Amino acid sequence: MREDRYKNPETDLVKICKDAASKIEKGAVDEFEIYAASSVQNEIKIYNGDVESLSFSDSNGIGIRVFKNKSVGYAYTEVLDEGKIRDCIERAILNSAITSREKYNYLPKESEFRYKRKKIDSNAIFKEDFLRFSIKDKINIAKKLEILTKGKDRKVVNIDNLVYDDSISEVAILNSSGFFNRYKTTVCIIYINVISKQGEATSTGDCFDCARSPGDLNLEEVSAGAVKKSVSMLGGKKIKSQKVDIILDPLVSAQFLGVIAGGLTADSVQKGKSLFRDKVGEKIFNINLDIIDDGTMASGLATSPFDGEGVPKGKTIVFKNGILNTFLYNIYTARKDSTSSTGNASRASYSSPPDVGLSNFYIKPSSSTLDRLLSLVDNGFYVMDIIGLHSGANPISGEMSVGAKGLWINKGSLEFPVKEATIATDILSFCKSVDMIGSDLKFLPSGGYLGSPSLLVRDIMVGGS
């Protein structure tokens, strides 16, 4: 296989940005910004000891944001020939004609940055080691995970989904006020879903790991995690509806944290869509927990030197000792609140203009182990997995009602598996009910990089029969 082509993206984003900029006529717009991105991706699926599918791609695109008469217009193109770039500019200008005029609409200025530009270790987000791995090596990694997992427990009967995914990406931003910068990242993720059976009972369990280089993926942990989740849940029973203490697995907690985070972007607050509106300075959690958004954390997958509009990222303490400290801002929302940008302008790709989003967003862990948390529960539910969060949690109204499975806790020890249970609460009550934080911080790549340790939450309604 001629992998050399898929190793180093040689797309010259510098040239692409400058070319596009040179095509914007003087006077046609007041200001502009060009966001260019390229990526080389590999995806490998393994089924029954063999490659099921293998895909490669090498793609790039640009998004052009123009400011004209204090209105913003946006357009993007995947085709970068001269004609299509000219069309793209023209569309962006045309689009600016129908968006609303606002005094806040202009490019970022240095005085509006909350954090100073600092160098982040580029080795942290782009690992040279990544390039050492050929497609064959990656296939072998994925196959190894399948073998490891099948050998773990006789009850494992099938692995219906095993995916290895990676990419080398580059992002560049150039704007008319003189900003130009770029960065490269590497990332890989491996995911497995295990089916186990015992008698009539069937159960699934999944697990993943992500890293900056394939060599850093912890296959043993992924394999053990998925098997444990699947096998320990075999033969789950329904329970009676009751209010009990629950312990949430770190990845479950991280998903709940994602719902809470929905109300912490300045955008949702300013539009009246946040439960945290007018609550800065208030104690939201009963205990002294800290929640941090850190766009510069060396180990974070959401780390980059600047955000989606070129503003430096930093470390923002969103909750300090349970008290709401600040919301997260991009330039536009910061101007509206007469504050500075926290470097949280996010964009999914070149196809969308900057929004407000999360970076590495996590609950600071304590020193309490999971065993310690368990020992504090007399009768309760250890939640290992939830489903239906997307439809069951509404960050605007605050309702949260999801399906859950896990193990029943009796006097601090794990007893029997529970299925078809529900957990229902609302965001603010949930925050008040968090009673203890664990030490086992884990991250989930989902709309940012969300992290949480295990949480002990008191008095939550668990539904069953």
Place this chain on the structure above:
Amino acid sequence: MISESLIKKILKSLLKSGGNFSEVYIQKKIANNIKLEDKKIENCSSGYELGCGLRLCFGDITFYAYVDSLQEEKLLNAAEILSSAANSSCSRNVLNLTASKSSYNINIDKYPGEILPEAKKNILLEVDKVSRDYSSNVIQVTSRLLDSEEEICIANCDGVYSFDKVVKTMLAVNVVAKKGKEVRTGYKSLARTCGYEIFNLKSPKAIAEKASRIAVTMLDAVNAPVGTFPIVIGPAFGGVIFHEACGHGLEADAILKDASVFNGKLGKKIANSAITAVDDSTIPYHWGSYKFDGEGHHSSRTVLIKDGILRNYIYDLKTAKKSNKPQTGNGRRQSYKHIPIPRMSNTYIDNGKEEPESIIKSVNKGIYAKEFAGGQVDPVTGDFVFGVSEGYLIENGSISVPIKGATLIGNGPEVLVKVEAIGNDLDFAPGFCGKDGQSVSNEVGQPTIIVSGITVGGTKI
């Protein structure tokens, strides 16, 4: 978009080092996205996407690559990379390309590209006004107007050669209402595979009013009960339960991997005999309809369950070949960047005989679930969860107060058996479905139905 001779050259080049199948998928897409929020047009964006996906299969293995360009050199280079990875002993020829036929033919009246941005803006401003005028409790309206025009050309070494123009238009409205400390949301959308004539069918005003009605009604909601109750599921979007909890388990990739509860059940009774369920990609202009699927196979109507008996699964080319069954025209993909997989199109439970009113009348104490925020399912076990976005208590045969925070949790195959009656008011609702990281347009549908018992995850005992 590219010449027939170049297509043949690529198909041949893919098979150079062996293989059973090669395919070229070319897509050009122009998309527009306008968003209104806070009473103003916040964002207006346009995009141009163009690219080609190349597929090479040998045995059960699929190799895929895509290029965001139609330059001959780049396409041939990608084909070369794929074929050099193949190294397979089986070889075959590329058959002559013959234009694919489909009985699905529709006319587009008002192409999105012909509608002035100003007119699109006015649609959203009207939505905003109508939503806010509905009640002084409405505090925020977010509304999106999305349209796209695509050209798709697919060719493969079996001689399939399809060409299609796809037009899509969608209006989505989100309303937030507030009274005291209570905040509720309402969502309604209209989406069709046509141009701006979509608004001849339903006006933006009607959609706006519905979204506001849901948000405002739910302001008075009481906490949902917790426990197991008879559930009456409303028409249209209620079909999402069938889609999630059963439909995904009928997709042949899950069947072939023995990762579905419906594996081995063909010809067997799996549901109440009043249930007939269909996947139909040929209903004109519906959101999940198309002329050709993502593999150039014509769309079709597939009866999945007939009178309670499982009749068919949902196939793409690969799973159909492997199962020795005819293709059902369900090989779908999000874009040229994605491998086709078996996906539902417009999937619904067909009409029964009961009057919806008499179904509700039959319930002493239960829940009426009218609208859903979506759901999630584990296709392996059939376990599902659905969030009810508009629900009511049923007391003594009539609908009483609205309830909040209700989630339905259960098991798909068990629910199919527990369906007790089926109404005669079949209706459809559009949405997007995600699977393996790909999002495609779908419609769900059903008449009013009643299930004897589903667990409701509320907070009130």
